[in-house]
Amino acid sequence: PFNIMVLASQTSANNARDNKRLVFGGHYEGQEMHEVGKWIRFASPFRHLVGSLHALGISLGGHTALYTALYNDYNPINDDIKVYNSVIAHCPAINIKPTFKDLFEGGGLTAKFTKDSIWNSLVEAYDEIPDLHDLVDPKSKPSGQRLMEVFGLAAARFQSRIPEGTALFPFRDKPVTVPDDVWSLNNFVNQSEGITTPTLVWNAMDDSVLEFDLNGRPLSEKHPDARKGRLMVLNTPQGNHCSQSVIYGWEATASVLRAFIQDHSHDFYIKRRRLEFPVVFHRPLLPSGQLHMLQEWKAEKGLDHFEVKYTLFNNNWNCKKAGESKPSCYDTQVMKLGFNELPLTLQVPRTKVEAEILTRWANSRFEIHxxxxxxxxxxxxPEKIVYISDQMEAPTSTGDN
Structure with missing residues (x-):
């Protein structure tokens, strides 16, 4: 029931090049997110169709989402109307400085990959960003420490040129003039007191990109009761950098995100139906001693069918309990299921992105029973497929008008 608008990250090469600036972190990007939300709700051609508005950010975009909640509280429209109904920060960066230091100066494989990716993006946009020209030579890759210094200096230069008095509250009287301002104002832990916009922060304790000890843990320790109030912190043991859907399944992950948004969308509610229809496609043979463990759906660009992968467990004396056995105890079989064999109309994905979207949708909507x-x-x-259908309905009146 949701329409989605995707915004580019400020750290992408395209965004930096097109805007001729290098800036990062939710302190600034959250202000842009707030302005986009204002436009959607009060100035866009489709503003009359908007019932509720929600912000979701992932990874570094999660840092932006957190600051969007902060700006949402401090900058209501006409003193009482908030732009966003809720905010979700999924596997977010929470404190930028120690996180960047870990990624830029760390010696592990993750740090090297991240640093190389960031450097390549910077080189791609270098010619269009004057603030960089006296700070770094694009033909000579700097050390991680120097790269972090360059980011701080370039961001401070750009933000110091912003006209005084135009920043949103609560930072209107806190101008950015030096790199230390950039780093300190992007520590969300220090800004998180009193958040009233419903905000879900979902961290993975095994995150190898954004270390939990640098991000999720400090926020959790500052807000030990954060599962009860407007700021809700969910720390799952696994889900290494935004991969909760892989660890806990599509349905469980989607349910957490969907339920949070629906709980704060007062203009409608969802009626869920489970529709059953018989399996009519070729099904895998299940040898004696094997168990069905999992079924995964996959769509491909330009193809009019799903690949359904069945994971089977060899339930014999050589294998222990499912989930605790060696890889040789598992087998897979892949079957094809044409779109025309399903009791609903599906479009053939035209791009890789459309195929990925359809894959995620199918894994959260179809069950084999x-x-x-x-x-x-x-x-x-396999005897039947269960299709989970969500129908949006307006709330019914319970009193006299």
Whole structure:
């Protein structure tokens, strides 16, 4: 039931080049997010169709989402109307300086990959960003420490040129003039007191990119009761950098995000239906002693069918309990299911991105069941597909108008 607008990250080469600047972090980007939200709700051609508005940011974009919540609280429209109904920060950076230091100066593989990617983006946009020209030579890759200094200096130069009095509250009287201002104002832990916009922060404790000890843990320690108030912090043991859907499944991950948004969308509610129809496509043979463990759906660009991958477990004396056994205890079978074999109309994905979207949708909407339930640790044969359908309905009136 949602329409989605995707905004470019300020750290992308295209964004930096087109705007002739190098800037990062939610302190500045959150202000742009707030202005985009104002336009959507109060000035866009489709403003009359907008019932509620929600912000979601991932990774460094999650840092922007957190500051969007802050600006949402301090800058209401006409003193009482907030732009955003809720905010979600998924696997976010929370304190930029120690996080960048870990990524730019660290010696691990993740740090090297991140540093190389950032440097390549900077080189790509270099000619269009005057603030960089006396700071670094694009033909000579600097050390991680120097690269971090360049980022701080370039961001401070750009933000110091912003006209006085135009920054949003609560930072209107806190101008940026030097790199230390950039780093300190981008520490969300220090800005997180009193958040009233419903905000979900979802961290993975095994995050190898944005270290939990530098990000999620300090926020959790500052807000030990954050599962009860407007600021909700969810720390899952696994989900290494935004991969909760891989660890816990599409359905569980989507349910967390969807439920949070729906809880703060007062203009509608969702009626969920589960529609069943028989399996009519070729199904895998299940040898004696094997169990169905998992079914995964995958769409490909230009193809009019799904590949359905069945993961099977060899339930014999050589293998221990499912989930605790060596890889040789598992087998996979892949079956094709044409779009025309499903009781709904699906468009052939024209691009790789469309195929990825359709894949995520299918994994959260289709379940394969046997006679007594879903095929998870089951020795039953596939008999039916369950399609999970969400229907948006307006709330009914419970009193006299």
């Amino acid at each position: 046997g006679a007594s339930g879903r095929l998870i640790e089951s020795d039953e044969h």
